[in-house]
Amino acid sequence: MAKVKLAESKINKIKEICTSFGNKPGEAINVLHKVQGEFGYLPAEVQEVIAQELNVSVAQIYGIVTFYSFFTMTPKGEFPISVCMGTACYVRGAEKVLDEFKRELKIGVGETTPDGKFSLNCLRCVGACGLAPVVLIGEKVYGRLTPDGVKDILNEYRS
Amino acid sequence: MEKINIIIDNKPLQVEKGQTVLKAAHAHGIEIPTLCYYELDGVKLENRPGGCRICVVEIEGRKNLAPACATEVAEGMVIHTCSLRVVNARRTVLELILSDHPADCLICPKNGKCELQSLAQRLGVREIPYQGEQSTYRKDLSPAIIRDVDKCVMCRRCETVCNIWQTVGALSAVNRGFQAVVAPAFEQDLVKSPCTYCGQCIMACPVGALSEVDQTRQVITAISDPKKTVVVQTAPAVRVALGEEFGMEPGNIVTGQMAAALRRIGFDYVFDTDFAADLTIMEEGTELLTRISKFTQGDKNVKLPILTSCCPGWVNFFETNYSDMLDVPSTAKSPQQMFGAVAKNYLTTKLGIKREDMVVVSIMPCVAKKFESQRDEFKENGNPDVDYSLTTRELAELIRQFNIDFKTLPSEDFDNPLGESTGAGVIFGATGGVIEAATRTAYELFTGKKLEKVDFTELRGLEGVREATVDFNGTPIKIGIAHGLSNARQLLDQVRKGNSGFHAIEVMACPGGCIGGAGQPFHHGNFDIIRKRQEAIYREDAGKPIRKSHENPYIQALYKEWLGEPCGEISHHLLHTHYFDKSKHIEIEG
Numbered sequence: 001m002a003k004v005k006l007a008e009s010k011i012n013k014i015k016e017i018c019t020s021f022g023n024k025p026g027e028a029i030n031v032l033h034k035v036q037g038e039f040g041y042l043p044a045e046v047q048e049v050i051a052q053e054l055n056v057s058v059a060q061i062y063g064i065v066t067f068y069s070f071f072t073m074t075p076k077g078e079f080p081i082s083v084c085m086g087t088a089c090y091v092r093g094a095e096k097v098l099d100e101f102k103r104e105l106k107i108g109v110g111e112t113t114p115d116g117k118f119s120l121n122c123l124r125c126v127g128a129c130g131l132a133p134v135v136l137i138g139e140k141v142y143g144r145l146t147p148d149g150v151k152d153i154l155n156e157y158r159s
Numbered sequence: 160m161e162k163i164n165i166i167i168d169n170k171p172l173q174v175e176k177g178q179t180v181l182k183a184a185h186a187h188g189i190e191i192p193t194l195c196y197y198e199l200d201g202v203k204l205e206n207r208p209g210g211c212r213i214c215v216v217e218i219e220g221r222k223n224l225a226p227a228c229a230t231e232v233a234e235g236m237v238i239h240t241c242s243l244r245v246v247n248a249r250r251t252v253l254e255l256i257l258s259d260h261p262a263d264c265l266i267c268p269k270n271g272k273c274e275l276q277s278l279a280q281r282l283g284v285r286e287i288p289y290q291g292e293q294s295t296y297r298k299d300l301s302p303a304i305i306r307d308v309d310k311c312v313m314c315r316r317c318e319t320v321c322n323i324w325q326t327v328g329a330l331s332a333v334n335r336g337f338q339a340v341v342a343p344a345f346e347q348d349l350v351k352s353p354c355t356y357c358g359q360c361i362m363a364c365p366v367g368a369l370s371e372v373d374q375t376r377q378v379i380t381a382i383s384d385p386k387k388t389v390v391v392q393t394a395p396a397v398r399v400a401l402g403e404e405f406g407m408e409p410g411n412i413v414t415g416q417m418a419a420a421l422r423r424i425g426f427d428y429v430f431d432t433d434f435a436a437d438l439t440i441m442e443e444g445t446e447l448l449t450r451i452s453k454f455t456q457g458d459k460n461v462k463l464p465i466l467t468s469c470c471p472g473w474v475n476f477f478e479t480n481y482s483d484m485l486d487v488p489s490t491a492k493s494p495q496q497m498f499g500a501v502a503k504n505y506l507t508t509k510l511g512i513k514r515e516d517m518v519v520v521s522i523m524p525c526v527a528k529k530f531e532s533q534r535d536e537f538k539e540n541g542n543p544d545v546d547y548s549l550t551t552r553e554l555a556e557l558i559r560q561f562n563i564d565f566k567t568l569p570s571e572d573f574d575n576p577l578g579e580s581t582g583a584g585v586i587f588g589a590t591g592g593v594i595e596a597a598t599r600t601a602y603e604l605f606t607g608k609k610l611e612k613v614d615f616t617e618l619r620g621l622e623g624v625r626e627a628t629v630d631f632n633g634t635p636i637k638i639g640i641a642h643g644l645s646n647a648r649q650l651l652d653q654v655r656k657g658n659s660g661f662h663a664i665e666v667m668a669c670p671g672g673c674i675g676g677a678g679q680p681f682h683h684g685n686f687d688i689i690r691k692r693q694e695a696i697y698r699e700d701a702g703k704p705i706r707k708s709h710e711n712p713y714i715q716a717l718y719k720e721w722l723g724e725p726c727g728e729i730s731h732h733l734l735h736t737h738y739f740d741k742s743k744h745i746e747i748e749g
Contacts, residue, residue, distance in 0.1 A: 044345055056328070057353075058344035059322075059328055059329060059331035059343050067334070067335045
């Protein structure tokens, strides 16, 4: 993880969010939720500012961030890829599709490609089981996907 | 207090309303086993996550077993603490905890003092029916504290102590499920965290997940080397607690036996940190009076209040959290380091030996002293003033290793010239003691009058924050005292705002002061032990023929022969120090 220097404007934005929740330690989860919505992820420097504002230890903020799978310390890619691992998609080969994405992008689940273009994640059921296995790239839905189709789809975004 | 009626194990009892089942049972002599629960009632500290489920009891009319630590008593409640169902459930819970716990008890630093081990004994566990994967994590070695979280049972006692009582915030539970551990932020090593090395996490840890760095081997090696002159010093709080390690009642004073034991272990000179405490008073007291007189003369650059600087956990805390106020604390070194400086500069000359041939060992009730002794500013060409700093527990370990029957030892005296001390030096071991010792000397130096009554009882006690005003012959001197870093924070925030009005503030990081230090025998949350050590400290003081530091004849001789005057040229170089900005900012490597 690279060291990120936070811009003054970003620090002020975080402080503003903390203030909107009364700087209460009990609101830590809500604050983290809102801040992640703003920045896309929660790097160490951001957690440090939140800890200071809410008057709790950075260790405890980090404890919350690592407890809930919703929170992430890795920035999402320009095109976030979500592979559905719900039951229907899973039995129809979602894992093989996921493996192909991993192989093509050379990253693991929860990671982002070095050029910042793609990030890879799993989710549980998007309610389109009829199209299983389903993959989302940004807002766009790809259904009945096979490992063979993965490369073509990625090429749509690579140019 | 309103009373209600309950029945525990067929015994009808009247208990306080609002109490937990655990406390109600305990108050009537019914002991329910616990693991994650931790309480220090004297300082109102409680860890009660209700997570381990060891303390489950059966309550009639309830479907599920209830954790006694987290269940309030209610009128008419019928409780069974040892029904078949409870006994079976408790054993299963313990077996599950043990299924992810290393079984290397024989070489564990907590062997024989581990709460999990005694639970396993008590519940008669002979095999662990649940086999499977065990969690593994890297060992984290710092200069004073070792984290070995493979042994962690996630009781979170350390987290509560670190965040609530100390407001240090070095440790927290992180991750979830099988990956869950207690760790610093971003799972970095302790050295990169805001840890002060106060060690209260070690005191709270029921198992061996947190322990102090053991230096007994190095000390034995030094003693075995005929070329080395090995000098030992013992802190005030050690003598009122060491006996506990050998089955003696808390509050026994074992000063004489301790000196005898150290001689039998083979130390060449057995000295006393209390002597250095008297020296600290001379320096710190003079500094206080100088600041007060400059202040009253209208000098705007002088900082008041003066803060004591004997406690290394406290020093680490203000360097990290109050780096904007580094000119406020006294520049006087702690007694441990003053002793080291005197031994390696004055005593070496007196004995005609080279600095490198002297090894200074300190016996401390403290874990942070290990860190302090390794600070670069306390070394000369890499050679430290204090080579090894052992805890009270490590000394007990040495005494056992050397096959010494502690209880039958005769009482012996310390060696001179660094072994003579006053009652003022002794009370350094309890909260309020340093400032009382300083007051005894400062009063006489300030007023030029003899102090009629040396006991300043208004400065004693166990309240987290105490305030008192002492009359210096018409000049009121306002004193603040805090033990526990959360309490210190309260006073420090006032000082930062500039409206505290104090002339002097004493801070000690541990509950009750050094007597409750993290290097002392484990009290397992029994605060009465700390109270008894405190009584013993004041008893030892009252029994001393001299009770004011400046009347110590060996201190007077040291100034005459070598130092000149307090806060003079030599003192400035050898007995005073400076502080560093250690405010932590997150540094992530990679």
